[in-house]
Amino acid sequence: MAAPKPRVQLPSAATKGEVFQVKAIIGHQMETGLRKDAEGNVIPRKIIHKFVCRYNRVEVFVADLHEAMAANPYLEFYLRATESGRLEFIWEEDGGATYLLLHELMVA
C-alpha cells in the first residue's frame, strides 16, 4: 500500500487577530479491526489515532481519532492568527508512524 498522503489547505498570510480556516486530510483506510478478509480472518485495526497542529511550537488544536472516523479522515478547524511563523501538522498512526506537513504563515 502506498504511504498515506497528507494535505493541508490554509492561507499563507493573515492579519493579526484574524481567524483563519485550516483544512487537513490524509489518505488512510482507517481499518477498524471489525472487518474480515476473504478467508474470514479479522483484518487488524490500523487507524490514524491522533492529529496535532502546532503554531510556533505551541499546540493549538489536537484531535484524538477513533474507529468511527470516516476513512481518509478530514478535519476542518479555525485558528487565530497571532504572529508570523510555522505551523506543523502531525498525524500519528497505530504502530508509531507519523506523517508531518509544515506551513509558513505571514501575519501582518
Place this chain on the structure above:
Amino acid sequence: MLEKSPAPEASRRALLLAGAAGLATASLVSLSSANEERAGANEEAVALVKQLTGKTPTESERVHLMMPRSFPNGYTVPLDLAIDSPMTESDYVRYVRVIAPRNPLIEVGTFHFVPQRSQPRVSTRIRLAEPQYVLAVAEMNDGTLLLAKAWVEVATNGCA
C-alpha cells in the same frame, strides 16, 4: 359572472375541512409520542455520558451539533460542531467528545481547543452503523459538561 352551485363546493370544503381536522388530530397524537421519544432519548444520552465520564451533563443550546437528518452513505457522514464560547482564559471549551452510541465502537473523536488560539469549531466526517442520535459532549474550563445530540438516519452500515 356565473355563480357556482354551492352544494358540490360546500361538500368539497366540508370534506377538506374534515380531512384537515382528522390530520390535525393525528399529528397532535404523533407529536406527543415524538416528545415522549425525545425525552426518553435525552435521558438515555445523559445516562450514557454519566457512565462514560462520571459526571452529569446538561443539555445545552450552546453546543451546535449539525448533521444531516438523513444520509445515504453511512461510511462518510458529515458532522459540523460549534460551541458558543468567547474562548477567553476564564471561559473556554477544553474539548468536545463525539459518541455514536449505536456503533459497534462508540467513540468517534475528541477535539481539543486552546483559549485565544483556536475556535471551538470542527467539521469532519464519521461512520455510522445505523440510524441513531449522535452525541457531542463539551467540557468547559470549569469542568461542566454540555451535551447536544442529533438524529441521523443513515441508509447504509458504515461500520461493516
